[in-house]
Amino acid sequence: MNGRWFGESMVLVTCALLLTAGCAAMKRTWQFNAAPVASERLEVLPQRADVALKSATIRFTVRNKSSAPLTIDADTFTLRLPDGTTVVGKTNFFGRAYDQTRGLLERVGWMNGRDKPALAPGASLDIAVAFRQYGRDLRRQPTLTVALDGLHVDGRPAELPPLVLVAPPGAPIGEDI
Amino acid sequence: MSGRGVTLAVMASVAAATLALSGCAINVSETRSARVLRGGEMQLAEVNDIVIPTRAVNGVYDAGRKAAAAAGDRMLTQQERRDLTAAAAAIALTGPGYGAHVDLAVGLGYRYDLQARVGSGIYALSLRRGFDVGTWFAALGLRAAYNSGQTFAAYADDIADWVKISETRRLDGQLFGQLGTEWGEWGKFWVGAKGMASPLRTHIDTRRLGGDQEDISTTLYHAGGFVGLALGYRWIHFVAELSVLDAFGHVTAFGDEYDLSGVVIAPSWGFMGTF
Numbered sequence: 001m002n003g004r005w006f007g008e009s010m011v012l013v014t015c016a017l018l019l020t021a022g023c024a025a026m027k028r029t030w031q032f033n034a035a036p037v038a039s040e041r042l043e044v045l046p047q048r049a050d051v052a053l054k055s056a057t058i059r060f061t062v063r064n065k066s067s068a069p070l071t072i073d074a075d076t077f078t079l080r081l082p083d084g085t086t087v088v089g090k091t092n093f094f095g096r097a098y099d100q101t102r103g104l105l106e107r108v109g110w111m112n113g114r115d116k117p118a119l120a121p122g123a124s125l126d127i128a129v130a131f132r133q134y135g136r137d138l139r140r141q142p143t144l145t146v147a148l149d150g151l152h153v154d155g156r157p158a159e160l161p162p163l164v165l166v167a168p169p170g171a172p173i174g175e176d177i
Numbered sequence: 178m179s180g181r182g183v184t185l186a187v188m189a190s191v192a193a194a195t196l197a198l199s200g201c202a203i204n205v206s207e208t209r210s211a212r213v214l215r216g217g218e219m220q221l222a223e224v225n226d227i228v229i230p231t232r233a234v235n236g237v238y239d240a241g242r243k244a245a246a247a248a249g250d251r252m253l254t255q256q257e258r259r260d261l262t263a264a265a266a267a268i269a270l271t272g273p274g275y276g277a278h279v280d281l282a283v284g285l286g287y288r289y290d291l292q293a294r295v296g297s298g299i300y301a302l303s304l305r306r307g308f309d310v311g312t313w314f315a316a317l318g319l320r321a322a323y324n325s326g327q328t329f330a331a332y333a334d335d336i337a338d339w340v341k342i343s344e345t346r347r348l349d350g351q352l353f354g355q356l357g358t359e360w361g362e363w364g365k366f367w368v369g370a371k372g373m374a375s376p377l378r379t380h381i382d383t384r385r386l387g388g389d390q391e392d393i394s395t396t397l398y399h400a401g402g403f404v405g406l407a408l409g410y411r412w413i414h415f416v417a418e419l420s421v422l423d424a425f426g427h428v429t430a431f432g433d434e435y436d437l438s439g440v441v442i443a444p445s446w447g448f449m450g451t452f
Contacts, residue, residue, distance in 0.1 A: 024286075
């Protein structure tokens with residue numbers, strides 16, 4: 001047996017195995033589906049839900065379906081696994097940092113306060129929320145429920161039903177996979 | 178060919194040949210968490226290994242070298258011949274040395290992961306199956322490796338210069354188990370047990386010294402345990418592991434049998450990225 005040949009063959013076999021990553025169990029990110037939800041004044045339209053092993057990123061559009069302008073605030077959201085485990089999700093880090101810094105400067109009087117721009121009737125706003133955890137495999141859940149508790153309208157909870165993210169057909173379900 | 182020349186040739190041949198086959202020690206480390214990678218998860222690690230064979234560092238090998246040097250000037254005494262034999266056996270077990278390797282692993286799904294290891298004369302593939310034990314993780318795995326035996330050749334250049342070694346073949350088969358836990362995304366701890374069988378064969382040519390040539394073959398066995406720790410955050414961790422294995426086996430060369438038993442201590446450290 002030629003040692004070099006054997007070693008190279010093992011490496012090639014390994015590469016071939018790695019290239020079979022197309023099988024469902026090795027897919028790193030699954031795109032979950034969700035139906036829109038609505039209240040009297042708002043409609044939430046899911047755009048994209050990318051669910052990976054430790055993280056989920058949800059993008060949705062909030063549309064003002066009332067006849068009056070509305071002030072929308074997005075804070076922290078809660079994602080719930082079927083067994084009740086909850087994961088806290090947040091909006092873009094830089095956006096939050098900017099808002100918090102500006103709020104602090106306004107409180108100490110170094111900056112003038114400003115009114116948050118209102119969402120005109122019929123207009124919409126895009127929001128992205130990222131959830132991250134360890135120890136569980138988010139991809140293997142049949143459903144993930146996103147409570148829209150972090151969404152506020154004119155300073156009050158939006159009172160929207162949760163978004164229910166459903167695993168796509170073909171996605172392996174069960175954390176032993 | 179004088180008697181002492183033959184003696185030296187035999188001892189040096191066995192020592193150098195088995196030394197060339199002894200690079201297995203860098204193949205004993207796991208340096209990864211007991212948590213088997215999930216489907217699609219990837220792990221890349223660069224690991225450095227030091228091999229400390231206790232028999233070789235306790236003076237046996239030095240005594241053998243002195244005896245070998247004396248063999249060039251006069252007939253060896255019985256004690257010197259025994260020293261040389263002991264040294265050959267110590268080197269045969271494994272020579273002290275340093276090595277490095279790269280591990281690339283991927284989660285296959287269904288609690289299996291596959292790891293490829295390349296470096297310092299080692300080519301290996303490992304498959305693990307994971308289990309959850311409460312908040313702990315367990316894994317059972319096997320590894321098949323080919324060892325080119327080139328890693329520590331420089332260690333015994335003074336002996337290897339006497340002989341020509343060719344057609345070396347060594348395969349390692351390992352079974353191992355791991356148990357460990359993880360602390361958030363910053364810490365991982367594991368312990369494990371490992372057994373390894375290494376059938377080997379090589380050709381030794383001592384004709385330069387007026388000796389003979391011979392194919393030798395035997396099987397070395399290692400059994401022991403390891404403990405490891407990884408510290409870092411989320412994607413990157415520094416890993417350190419200590420393996421202690423008992424090695425045993427015999428080889429017969431040029432009409433004599435050599436004991437290959439002893440304890441090998443192998444600390445390893447490096448960086449591991451999980452993505």
